[in-house]
Structures are given as structure tokens and as C-alpha cells.
Amino acid sequence: MSTPRAVRTQVPPEGYAPARDELAGRVILITGSTGGLGRVAALAMAASGAEVVLVGRSLARLQGLYDDIEAAGGGRAVLYPMNLGGAQPDDYAELADRLGNEYGRLDGLLHGAAAFGGxxxxxxxxxxxxxxxxxxxxxxxxxxxxxxxxLLGSAPDPxxxxxxxxxxxxxxxxWGxxxxxxxxxxxxxxxLADELECNSxxxxxxxxxxxMRTALRALAYPAESPACASAPAERAPGLVFLFGPHGRRLGSGAFDLRPR
Ligand SMILES: NC(=O)c1ccc[n+]([C@@H]2O[C@H](COP(=O)([O-])OP(=O)(O)OC[C@H]3O[C@@H](n4cnc5c(N)ncnc54)[C@H](OP(=O)(O)O)[C@@H]3O)[C@@H](O)[C@H]2O)c1
Known part of the structure; x- marks a missing residue:
């Protein structure tokens, strides 16, 4: 018997297309920005005017992404090399200090990094x-x-x-x-959602x-035909929708980014 799927709101709604300035003025930090979903998020959010803080463990891959964002125009990108496997609490405090000094707030945080492990x-x-x-x-x-x-608490719509x-x-x-x-x-x-509901x-x-056809999926489903998964880019509109002003209407919750 297959596990019943949880109830999620599908985003974006039919007919939605992100505006070029939809995320203008928002600073959004993305971990796993050099991976399948994180890279798509970085490109789409920057193209919609966000300033994206790109966290990744490979400087070369981060620089490649930076070049692609620049070539596409749109928002600004800042690189933050960090290996989440070895980072210590002080490293996170330093990141927060740097963002605080530079922006005084953070509008979005996407936890996109994941290690599979086999x-x-x-x-x-x-x-x-x-x-x-x-x-x-x-x-x-x-x-x-x-x-x-x-820093998220200092943003108007974090x-x-x-x-x-x-x-x-x-x-x-x-699955280990x-x-x-x-x-x-x-x-x-x-x-976290429950704790923040009344005081944030x-x-x-x-x-x-x-x-999604990504490196992680190839490890998880080695025998799967690539046709069984779609390109991560198809999640881009849903990500921009949720991180922008439209998402505010929907509040906290579970969302389905699958292409229709
Ligand atoms: N693909 C799917 O079918 C699927 C389905 C459901 C959920 N997801 C979830 O979607 C999210 C994105 O996954 P994906 O499919 O896009 O995977 P992916 O392409 O393999 O990307 C994973 C990202 O995590 C980063 N990462 C791994 N170990 C790290 C470390 N020690 N320090 C810093 N960064 C590290 C990778 O960095 P490098 O670029 O340096 O390797 C990469 O940027 C994950 O949370 C995954 O669980 C994926």
C-alpha cells in the first residue's frame, strides 16, 4: 500500500508568471545554491530582483553561478563559501554578523543543501x-x-x-x-512554525x-530513467511566488512545487 500524500497547497496558481521586480529589495540566503534546486532558486530569485546570498562549499561552483546570474541581469549575488559538514556555531554567528552589518535584516532563508549518504x-x-x-x-x-x-525578525515579510x-x-x-x-x-x-505563530x-x-533530475536523485534512484523526474527549473516560478508578496497571503504551511 502506498503512503497517502500529505495535503499541500500547489503553487504557483495557473497563469502566474514572476514579475522582474517581484523580489526587489529582498535579501535571500540560499544553502545548497550550487545544487539542482538551490541553483534554480538563486537564478530565479535574482532574475526577479532579489539580492541572493549564495552559500556553497565549492568556490569554483559558486563563481560559475555568480557569472550566470550576472549574465542574466537582475539582482545582485554575494558568495559565501561554507562547508556545512564542518561549520561550527561560531561560523554561523560570523555569517549572521556579516549579514547584519551589510543589510540589517534578512528577508528569506532557503535551506536547499542536502547530503545523501548512500x-x-x-x-x-x-x-x-x-x-x-x-x-x-x-x-x-x-x-x-x-x-x-x-535578522529574519527585522524583515517586514520574512x-x-x-x-x-x-x-x-x-x-x-x-534510506538511512x-x-x-x-x-x-x-x-x-x-x-518552529508553531513557536513563531504567535510571536513573529x-x-x-x-x-x-x-x-527532480539532480545529482542527489541519481544517487537515490540509480536505476531510474531520467524521464521519471523533471528539471529542477520547473520549480522556479513556485519559489519566487512563495518568497515574494503573493506568498504572504498563504502564510506558513506545506506547499507542492511539482509542475502540473
Ligand atoms: N532531487 C529530488 O528528486 C528531490 C526530491 C525531494 C526532495 N529533494 C530535496 O531537495 C533539496 C535539494 O536537493 P537537490 O536534488 O537539488 O540535490 P543536489 O543537486 O545534489 O544539491 C544538493 C546541494 O547540497 C549541497 N551540499 C551537500 N553537502 C554539503 C556540505 N557539506 N556543505 C555545503 N553544501 C553541501 C551540494 O553542494 P555541492 O554543489 O558542492 O555538491 C548541493 O549544492 C534537498 O533538500 C533534497 O533533499 C530532492
């Missing part, structure tokens, strides 16, 4: 890999969110977004640390991108 039975799961996946997928979400909450993977977190064999972190991040985002105007989003 399809492995729990009985033989290598300890180092376990620690790395938990660090990148779960602890970094906590540390980054905690460090940036004060958004904090987590990326769901329902198939991985539902408890199937061999990746599946466990996805379940934990889902709960983390619900607790921040929106907390759980985004389901559906199957």
Missing part, C-alpha cells in the same frame, strides 16, 4: 557518513535558523523554507541517515519539489 542498511551504516549527513541536513538547519532568526522529501522520510528500507534527517527536519519545521510574522514553509 542507500545503506542501518546495520552497516558507516559512522562518519552518518555524522556528515546529520550535520549537513539537520544540524546546519538548526544552527543557521537559530543564528539568523533575529520567509524560512525547508525542503521536504516525503518518499525518503516515510521509513522505507535503506538521509531519510531520518528528512523526518527530523519536517518535525523541526513544524515546531515570519512564514515557515515546507516545500515538496517532487522528483
Amino acid at each position: 542507500l545503506t542498511a542501518l546495520s552497516g551504516y558507516p559512522l562518519e557518513r552518518w555524522a556528515e549527513v546529520l550535520q549537513v541536513n539537520l544540524n546546519a538547519c538548526f544552527l543557521l535558523t537559530r543564528a539568523l532568526l533575529p 520567509v524560512i523554507a525547508f525542503v521536504d522529501d516525503e518518499g525518503a522520510r516515510s521509513g522505507g528500507a535503506y 541517515a538521509y531519510g531520518i534527517t528528512k523526518a527530523a527536519v519536517d518535525t523541526f519545521s513544524r515546531i 510574522h515570519a512564514r515557515v514553509l515546507r516545500l515538496d519539489p517532487g522528483p
Whole structure:
């Protein structure tokens, strides 16, 4: 029996196209910006006028993305090389200080980074890999969110977004640390949303991108035909919609970014 899908609001609505200035004046930080979904988010948000802070572990890949954003015109990009697998609380505090000094606020945070770790039975799961996946997928979400909450609180319409993977977190064999972190991040985002509901105007989003042709998916589904997943770029309009003024109407919650 297949697991019933959770109720999510599908975005964007039919007929929506992002305006060139839809995110103008917004500063949005993206982790995993050099990956499939993060890169698409960076390009689309910059093209809609946002200033994007690109977090990634490879300076060369960050620079390639920067060049593509510049070539397309639109918003400004700032590079922030950071390996989430090894970053310490002080590194997150330094990032928050730098953003505070530069902008005094943060309008959006997209937790797009994820390490897969491989399809492995729990009985033989290598300890180092376990620690790395938990660090990148779960602890970094906590540390980054905690460090940036004060700056997000200073923005007029702040958004904090987590990326769901329902198939991985539902408890199937061999999903290992990746599946466990996805379940934990889902709960983390619900607790955060509940805590912020009454004392903050921040929106907390759980985004389901559906199957995307990315490096991570190739590891998770090695035998899958590429035709079974769509290009991450198809999530771009939904991301801009949610991080901009239209998303405000919808508030916090779970959103489906799959192409129709
Ligand atoms: N693809 C799917 O079908 C699918 C389905 C459901 C949910 N998701 C979720 O969508 C999100 C994006 O995944 P994706 O498919 O776009 O994967 P991806 O293309 O493999 O991108 C993953 C990103 O995470 C970064 N990353 C990994 N380890 C890191 C570390 N130690 N420090 C800093 N960054 C690190 C990667 O950096 P590098 O560029 O340096 O490798 C890359 O930018 C993830 O949360 C994933 O769980 C994906």
C-alpha cells in the first residue's frame, strides 16, 4: 500500500508568471545554491530582483553561478563559501554578523543543501557518513535558523523554507541517515512554525519539489530513467511566488512545487 500524500497547497496558481521586480529589495540566503534546486532558486530569485546570498562549499561552483546570474541581469549575488559538514556555531554567528552589518535584516532563508549518504542498511551504516549527513541536513538547519532568526525578525515579510522529501522520510528500507534527517527536519519545521505563530510574522514553509533530475536523485534512484523526474527549473516560478508578496497571503504551511 502506498503512503497517502500529505495535503499541500500547489503553487504557483495557473497563469502566474514572476514579475522582474517581484523580489526587489529582498535579501535571500540560499544553502545548497550550487545544487539542482538551490541553483534554480538563486537564478530565479535574482532574475526577479532579489539580492541572493549564495552559500556553497565549492568556490569554483559558486563563481560559475555568480557569472550566470550576472549574465542574466537582475539582482545582485554575494558568495559565501561554507562547508556545512564542518561549520561550527561560531561560523554561523560570523555569517549572521556579516549579514547584519551589510543589510540589517534578512528577508528569506532557503535551506536547499542536502547530503545523501548512500542507500545503506542501518546495520552497516558507516559512522562518519552518518555524522556528515546529520550535520549537513539537520544540524546546519538548526544552527543557521537559530543564528539568523533575529535578522529574519527585522524583515517586514520574512520567509524560512525547508525542503521536504516525503518518499525518503516515510521509513522505507535503506534510506538511512538521509531519510531520518528528512523526518527530523519536517518535525523541526513544524515546531518552529508553531513557536513563531504567535510571536513573529515570519512564514515557515515546507516545500515538496517532487522528483527532480539532480545529482542527489541519481544517487537515490540509480536505476531510474531520467524521464521519471523533471528539471529542477520547473520549480522556479513556485519559489519566487512563495518568497515574494503573493506568498504572504498563504502564510506558513506545506506547499507542492511539482509542475502540473
Ligand atoms: N532531487 C529530488 O528528486 C528531490 C526530491 C525531494 C526532495 N529533494 C530535496 O531537495 C533539496 C535539494 O536537493 P537537490 O536534488 O537539488 O540535490 P543536489 O543537486 O545534489 O544539491 C544538493 C546541494 O547540497 C549541497 N551540499 C551537500 N553537502 C554539503 C556540505 N557539506 N556543505 C555545503 N553544501 C553541501 C551540494 O553542494 P555541492 O554543489 O558542492 O555538491 C548541493 O549544492 C534537498 O533538500 C533534497 O533533499 C530532492
